[in-house]
Amino acid sequence: MESLEQLREWTGRVSNIANGYKMAQILYTALNAELFELLESPKSAAEVADARDWSERGTAMLLGGLLALELVTLEDNRYKNTALASACLVKGGCAYQGHILRHSQNSFADWTKLPERVRTGACGESSEDWSGEALRNFILGMRDIATLSAREVLDMVDMSVYRNMLDLAGGPATYSIAFLEANPAMRATLFDRPDVIDIARNEVEAAGLGERFDYLAGDCMADPLGAGYDLVFMSNIIHSFSMDENAALVKRVYDAVAPGGAILIKDFIMEDDRSGPAFGLIFALHMLVHTPAGGTYTFAEIKEWTDAAGFGNGRAMSLTPQTRLWIAEKPK
Numbered sequence: 001m002e003s004l005e006q007l008r009e010w011t012g013r014v015s016n017i018a019n020g021y022k023m024a025q026i027l028y029t030a031l032n033a034e035l036f037e038l039l040e041s042p043k044s045a046a047e048v049a050d051a052r053d054w055s056e057r058g059t060a061m062l063l064g065g066l067l068a069l070e071l072v073t074l075e076d077n078r079y080k081n082t083a084l085a086s087a088c089l090v091k092g093g094c095a096y097q098g099h100i101l102r103h104s105q106n107s108f109a110d111w112t113k114l115p116e117r118v119r120t121g122a123c124g125e126s127s128e129d130w131s132g133e134a135l136r137n138f139i140l141g142m143r144d145i146a147t148l149s150a151r152e153v154l155d156m157v158d159m160s161v162y163r164n165m166l167d168l169a170g171g172p173a174t175y176s177i178a179f180l181e182a183n184p185a186m187r188a189t190l191f192d193r194p195d196v197i198d199i200a201r202n203e204v205e206a207a208g209l210g211e212r213f214d215y216l217a218g219d220c221m222a223d224p225l226g227a228g229y230d231l232v233f234m235s236n237i238i239h240s241f242s243m244d245e246n247a248a249l250v251k252r253v254y255d256a257v258a259p260g261g262a263i264l265i266k267d268f269i270m271e272d273d274r275s276g277p278a279f280g281l282i283f284a285l286h287m288l289v290h291t292p293a294g295g296t297y298t299f300a301e302i303k304e305w306t307d308a309a310g311f312g313n314g315r316a317m318s319l320t321p322q323t324r325l326w327i328a329e330k331p332k
Contacts, residue, residue, distance in 0.1 A: 026065040028105045031098060035066075036089040042078035095148060100141030106134055110289045117288050131195075139199045143172040146235070150178035152319050153266065157327070159183050162231040166191060166256065169220050169237045173200040176233070177207045189214040189226055221245065225252060230261040238267050238302070239283065242293035247305045254309035260332040263311060269324035270298045279322035302326045 002010075030036060033052055043051070049059035063079050066072045071085045087093045110123075117123060130138070159179050167176040167190045176188040190200050194217040204213045216226055220237075232253045238246045253263050268280040280296040287294035299316050303326070306314050311328035318324050 023065075023069060024105075024108075026062065026069060027071070027101070029062060030066055030071070031089060031101055032105075034091075035062075036071075036081055036085050037091060039072055039079055039081045040086065040090060042075070042080040044078050048079070095144075097141075097144045099137045099139075100144040102137040103134075103141040106137065107286070107290065111286075114285065114289060117285075121288075123289060123291055135195060136199065139171050139196055142236070143174045143203065146172070146174035146178075149235075149266075149319070149323065150175045153325070154178060154182050156317055156319060156325065157264065159186065159231075162186060162262075164229050164258075165189070165231040165233055166226060166229040168225070168232055168234050168253065170200065170233070170235070171196060172203045173213070174203070175235055176213070177204060177209060179233075180209050180212055181207070187212050187214070189216060189229070191216040191218070191220060191225060193217065193219075220252075221249060225256040227256050228258050229256055230258055231264060232257055232261070233264050233266070235266040236268075238265060239287055239296055240291050240294045242295075243297070243301065245293065246297070246302075247308060250305040250311075251309040254311060254330060257330045259330055262327055262329045263306060265302060265326040266319065266323060268296050268322055269302065269316070269326060270296050272298045272300045274298065277322055299324070299326065303328075 035048070035052070038048060038051055045060040045063055046056055048054070048063065049056040052059070063072065063074075067074055067079070071082055071089070072079045073082055081090065087095045088097045090096070091098060113124070153175065160183050162179075162183070163186055165176060165179065165186060165188050167173060167188055169192050170176055170190045171192060173188070173190050176190060180186050180188055190197065190204075190213060192200065197215050197217050201210075201213075201215065204210055216224070218224070221241075225232075234253070237249075241249065250263065257263065268277070268283050270276070270280045274281070284296040287296070303314050306326070306328040311330055314326060314328035316324060316326055
């Protein structure tokens with residue numbers, strides 16, 4: 001018979017899982033009302049209510065929720081951002097996550113359909129919008145995530161040996177911008193959809209790197225990728241596609257890489273027995289909800305694709321607890 005202490009721990013863990021949506025809604029409500037910008041300086045509940053034209057009762061309860069989440073502090077009846085909130089939830093913060101959080105909020109409706117997705121094994125028709133402001137939130141959300149991740153890739157991989165890279169489906173160009181800033185002799189070509197390239201071009205120009213960037217617009221599964229690259233970088237692409245689609249895409253990349261060049265795949269790569277990482281196991285369900293055939297893939301599966309395409313010397317690297325790298329080289 002389990003101890004009372006053990007049972008308390010178990011029931012607490014189940015309760016925390018079941019109530020996760022409540023914590024998310026507290027965060028989204030505050031984020032969308034730009035409450036964190038307001039709380040860069042201490043405010044009472046009455047001051048916040050007045051500034052947002054809210055009820056004081058509801059405002060006080062929302063601030064209490066933010067306090068429970070350790071996103072604000074309370075001193076002398078005045079609320080103020082924690083350092084975490086200032087960094088991650090205030091526009092212009094050094095690790096701002098607002099765009100990716102809004103993208104996550106936009107995906108909630110499709111997650112309510114998970115039982116049907118599991119039953120059928122297909123995503124059906126998604127309610128998620130991939131245009132206008134929703135697209136911008138998604139692409140700039142990728143920037144929110146990649147700003148830190150690009151620095152981690154640079155710590156793991158010697159980019160100084162490459163001169164001509166393809167940032168395939170590179171979104172806001174955050175990785176290629178970081179790689180070029182660290183390596184003045186490198187040039188980059190960004191391949192993505194035309195509306196995404198418009199966003200990326202603004203990011204590149206803001207970084208002052210316009211003269212070292214080229215752009216290709218199209219469908220990475222069908223349109224020409226260019227040729228002669230010594231590095232093709234693929235960040236968080238393979239999880240959107242099926243096994244067969246990824247095998248075909250890697251073969252297309254092989255044809256675009258110059259002899260001696262490399263493919264570098266960054267994704268939520270799984271252990272070969274799919275025992276983890278935990279994030280990847282949950283993210284596979286995100287792909288079930290949102291894509292026709294996407295998922296998370298193991299090192300062994302990725303090795304099959306690169307080997308079949310003709311790459312050799314494949315090797316794995318862990319970037320974070322959630323994210324891994326696979327790099328393989330084209331024979332000279």
